Amino acid sequence: MKGIISIFLVVLLGMLVWTSYFSETENLPQTSVPSTSQNPVTATAQATTKILWPLKPSIPDAVIIPTYTTDKSAPNVRKYQVKYGDSFHLILQDLGLEKELANKLAYEISKTIDLNQFQVGNSYRIQYNESNSTPIALVYDLEDRKELHIDFEDAEVAIKDKVVDISIESLDAVINGSLAQTVLKHGAPEDLADKILSVFAWKIDFRHLQKGDHFNVIYEKETSMNEVLGTRNILAITFNHEDVEYAAYGFDNGSGHELFDAEGQNMSYAPLQFDMITSLYAQKRFHPTQRRYKAHYGMDFEANLGTPIEAIKDGVITRARYGRANGNNVKIEHSKDLSTQYLHLSKIDSSIHVGAKVKQGQVIGYVGNTGWSSGPHLCLRVWYKGKQRDPLDFDFPRRPDITEQNMPEFLQHVRRINSQMSQAL
Template sequence: MTIRIKILLFTASVLFILSCQQRETAKHEEILTAIDTTAVTDTVSPVFMYGIRSDSFDLISGNIKRNGFLSEILLKHGVTMQEIDQAVRTFRSVFDVRSVRSGNKYVLFCERDSIARARYLVYEHDPTTCYVFSFADSIYIIPYKKEIKSEIRYSSGIIETSLWDAMMADSLHPTLAFKLSEIFAWTVDFFGLQKGDRFKVIYEEIYVDNKSLGAGKIFGAQFTWSGVTITAIPFIQDGKESYYDIEGNSLRKAFLKAPLQFSRISSRYSSSRMHPILRIRRPHYGVDYAAPVGTPVLAIGDGRITSAKRENGAGLMVRIQHNSVYSTDYLHLSNYGRGITAGAHVKQGDIIGYVGSSGLSTGPHLDFRFYKNGSPVDPLKVEAPPVEPVLPENLARFEVNKAVVVSLLETFN
């Protein structure tokens, strides 16, 4: 497997086209105005952290302990329970303290005196979002967004085993593999990749605090699978972005190629298979995907749950009626997804359960079954109908996008 990465220096015109066609420019984060306003000299520039004048305070940082509370930290540093309660109650709509997670970082801004009272506490909720708790002149809670930086990168490679293994072997962020698998989920069978299959991708890599958060926007991609090359061109139609091939047909289909990501097929559809437990030959009207316990199982298409219960050898299973023709079964689950009950409606890609080994099973896997007019068919041979292509009135705009993306991909042969 060989993957090469280059930082692309796009021309202004290319950046203009891509940015205008694909997404609106994100609004600049709000500047925090409620900060310490201690005067500074003309010769010393103030230092700010999280929008707070940090060189006016002693900083104490740590991580939330298991079963720990922000109130415990604040009480130890001079903030009263009355002040904490006022902040929590008044600004509950801004931040619910019950969502605090153990292990996350916090920073205290303490006064430089004998009491060392905390005037601010900053809680890092996720890699990009923090919450500032103020106990200075006024009490409030306000969100703070960290600066997000990005680089445009290019990656290409030849598959030796799987897309996931290729990405991991070359220390690429796992999100790039997920992004590609999502874009090509309807057109490429990632369980059937063969040695020699190829891919190219132009993408945005996101950084916060000089650490990569993974792949952001995919500006264009190609996948050559079983000798057929499929190009993915991003395009906004009716206010929604999707990916289309070079003919303007949507890469999305009515059904996903598979209900899992990054596992392997352990048993295929067969009219006569030796059952691994019963030791007798019987039909196996499904495809078994081996995967670790707890791997999310996705609905391959929109539909209504007609059954979600334990059924003898099938163990915990879910049945979805997609329309008057097609239905699917998901067997041997370890648990159900949130809200998955008979009668519930699901969208394509919703998590309906998790891989397990319930029922007659020798190990963790998903037994996936596909039915057409009530009769079983091989899931790997189902030809799913596409969704709406680029509309005629949008073709001229699409052609501009296509020319840019194809030209860039061809540059990196």
């Protein structure tokens, strides 16, 4: 009898809880969900704390809240980032463009750029009409300081150069953690760390910086639409490592901006004129195209597409062909023990073939993005006694020093920079 009563009480209690749950649910306020045709401008006008974004077909029961920023100097421009599931066509539809116009613009976009450049996390901005808040243009950030301009009113698609502002900045900092952590801590562009490493890579082992090492750098910062793009050039820098001070000064010796020490000796031992070193020889590095950690037995130099690549020493060509991973690549044997290899070339120079003899400084190919590569660069590899080694372990020739003709102007430039840096301290 007691068992029957216990079961009855449990069932009764469950019914009470069930009834209470549904009565509370029915009293909750209903949330309005915008339709897929809703214009984002209209949605933003309806709420100040939440922005209801048009639903994506693949997420039927969710309200997506985009993160965007408004440029205070241009309040009719809003900045967004590409999200998973986005496409140019979908963004154009979500903006409320007529189907025919959206289709036409999407087709023109596909003819204008490689759609592989449309990636999650990339930035774009929408310009709205100031009087009625309707969208009139979309600008999408591309590589190499380029932008894709999509004009809704004229139905035109074009690639244009970004409007870039350059300012002279300085940073005096003590190393605390890594070089990159130190740079970011002081609010400087992240790529400034790569630029600094590129100057002193052949002088300082940046994998073993010491706490208390310090540097003072004058550099050019690039911005566009109040957004920091990065570092253009280092104009001058001193770096104190283990109580030894190194200095370098930017100067055009006739081949563009390069860095030299106070005596006019080139700081670079690379086989090309490059923008910055983006990766060193390492036993473990996250591969940008394979998306996994693996050894990187080379040294990567970011440079403009088509930049000439030179033989680092005299030698004989032992390989000049295309490989699935290495792209167009050339290998030079300098001695019985030493060889160098040049990867991801856009093309191999027509004079280069297996068995050909080359001289130091002779052009063997041009910077490219072939093979397993995520952008224009040269991967330099060094083989010593049949094994790959760190290129920084070898005493390769320097790039050209300041010419005798340019030396007086260079020395005057160094004195002027040193005076400016000492006054700033």
